[in-house]
Amino acid sequence: MPFRGTEDAVLAYVPRTIPVTVTTTEAKGLAAxxxxxxxxxxxxxxxxxxxxxxxxxxxxxxxxxxTELREAGIDGIFVIAGDVARPAGGFPDALSLLEALDANGHHFRRIGIGGYPEGHGSIRQELIDRAIELKARYATHVITQLCFDAATISAWARRLKERGVGLPIHVGLPGAVSRQKLIRISAGLGLGQSARFLNKQQSLLWRFFLPGGYSPDRLVERLAPRVCDPEGNLAGFHLFTFNELEKTESWRRGMLLRAGYLT
Known part of the structure; x- marks a missing residue:
């Protein structure tokens, strides 16, 4: 998230071999x-x-x-509708923006779109399924919203493939973030945006406050055998760090060490 100190934290803790995304918040807008x-x-x-x-x-x-992103050498974007209550102009959803990009031409080689294994707090499932079919024409990959059930994620990915959407899917999950950090980040988004965020991510709220709390290990271990399965389309993981960069990178390296990918 584009908060004060984010740049320094990325430089301190994130290897340059790791692709990163920068979110857009209602409070700070696109410019930040x-x-x-x-x-x-x-x-x-x-x-x-x-x-x-x-x-x-x-x-x-x-x-x-x-133009600004091309001049900066940035060839990837993640297109979302965003949670502002009223559109600033003529793009009410991600599809309309993707269509405009396609019509006007662009240089992007990587275009991500969102996926909703557990649905959306305010949109009917059939509309979500239809929307992702339409958006997939303009995208290169899908990044899911948070979901903590491996079976639900796998079933949703299979259903997506059966509907003709064969894009690689990156499963979104929180990194090593504490409940205190989540509360601070949520408060920093502003009251309205925080409420909409938690409405879409109710399972995250419960995972953090039930006894035992949340650990990314369990979901990774349950999904790992299904990632890169030629019969499926799960391609890997996308970590939502909530700016907890040092802890998340330490956790990531620990997982790779235990799996034998690092020495």
Whole structure:
């Protein structure tokens, strides 16, 4: 998230071999996201900023954003609708922004879209399924919202493939983030955006406050045998760090050491 100190934390704890994304918040807007993405790209990171469609005013601003990212050497984006209550202009959802990008031309080689294994707090499932089919035409991969049940994720991925969406899926899960950190981040988003975030991520809320809390290990271990299975389309994991970069990188390296991928 484009908060004060994020750039220094990335430089201190995140290897440049790891692709990073920069989220867009309602409070800070697109400018903060793009600015941080440009600075990180200048440090040698492969960066994909979130482009929240409902925060883009019009086609001219979209063209300016694309130009700015191209000049910074950024060739990846993650397109979402965004949670602002009212669209700033003519892009009410991710699909409309993707269509405009395609019509106007762009340089992006990596375009991610969101996936919802457990549905969405305010959108009917059939609409979500139809939307991802339409968005997949313009995308290169899917990153899921948070879900903590391996069977649910696997069944959703199979259903997606049966519907003709064969994009690689990266399973989104929190890194090594404490409940205190989640509360601070949620508060920093602002009351309205925090409420919408938690409405979509109710399973995250319960996981953090039930006895035993949350650990990323269990979900990774349960899904690992299914990742890169030729019969499926689970391609890997996407860690939502909530800016807990030092702890998450330490956890990631520990998992790789235990699995024998690092020495």
């Amino acid at each position: 996201t793009v600015d941080l993405a440009r600075r990180l790209a200048g440090h040698g990171y492969s960066v994909a900023p979130h482009l929240a469609a409902r925060q883009v005013r019009d086609g001219r601003q979209l063209t300016d954003l694309v």
